[in-house]
């Protein structure tokens with residue numbers, strides 16, 4: 001098992017984490033109702049891929 005030999009500094013930790021960041025969710029407009037929705041998810045109006053998949 002790998003055993004840590006030396007305690008790292010806060011600076012090194014923080015520098016390593018400079019690439020960590022939140023990414024905003026991809027929002028697309030629903031073609032039928034025009035609402036924003038998450039990509040690859042069904043819209044709140046029940047439409048997906050130009051087809052009514054859930055009845056209201």
Ligand SMILES: [Zn+2]
Pocket residue numbers: 030031032033034035043044045046047
């Ligand atoms: Zn919709």
